[in-house]
Amino acid sequence: METKEGIKIEDSIRSSPFADHFPASNLAGMLDFEEKSSLGFMELLGIQEFNPSIFDIFQAPIPSKESSALTQTSPVPASSEISNPPMTPNCSSISSESSGAPNHEQTKAVDEEQEQQRTNKQLKPKKLSQKRQREPRFAFMTKSEVDHLEDGYRWRKYGQKAVKNSPFPRSYYRCTNATCNVKKRVERSFNDPSIVVTTYEGKHTHPSPVMPRANAAGLPPGSGCSADGAATFALPVQLTLPHRPQYFNNFSPLNCGYLSSTNPTASIHEGRFYTPTSAFLKDHGLLQDIVPSLMMRKEE
């Protein structure tokens, strides 16, 4: 499944708009860490964890199938992927779920016919089968006692499934904004129940409803949590939660460019994972200030 759609780590790094901010040595170190570490569940996400920058997903999508080469260490499907074709930035998402799928008016009409037929046949006519176009995905692991981490957006749960070989169910969330197509999956690690794996899919088409300080802190429109789709995440923030999650590894969106560019070893804090919250709090006190600082570093 998803293992097929992994991304090539190094290529992604090099193609990353943040590549300039990752000294080669740092990158190597990070890769080494990724390769050498035998982290159990970490391996499950090994590739994605090391996604060089979440911003790649939105700025320079990478073809998935062609570039998948990183799954050799992942016995279990990976949790994130970059699956958009390398078209122009922002090419995929805003046009809703059907975007990218080859469905035009004709197919739409056909679909409606089929749907009518289904309606006659079944009690519960379901949505028709267009080829599902996967949005870019991005996953990270968080050490937290709460499953659903606050990330600045409002989510509505639309499903929950038992995960094979895991006692923990996987929850499916969708952004409550009607125009927004972003989804996320939340599941706990089988190996370490204290770890929450969150997988985002898609792009927010609206500003974060609870990130008022983003703009105030100097976030230019389009550079961060804005509606124009340049970047789409509100980075997970834990401002109000009693639990302070620990973001794992280099893959955390929070250390894309920030920590890695300053201290390559920071991301392997405690040998396994890194706690960006505390690090950021040192300098900024609030995670909301981090996002702008991250962006501003890019500008430097």
Next chain:
DNA sequence: CGCGTTTGACCCGCGC
């Protein structure tokens, strides 16, 4: 009443 969660059924893709 509106919004979010729960949950069983259904759909779809993939591997065998």
Next chain:
DNA sequence: GCGCGGGTCAAACGCG
């Protein structure tokens, strides 16, 4: 072709 597992739908329900 079939079965399995992931993903989604939508009715029912709960809560403020």
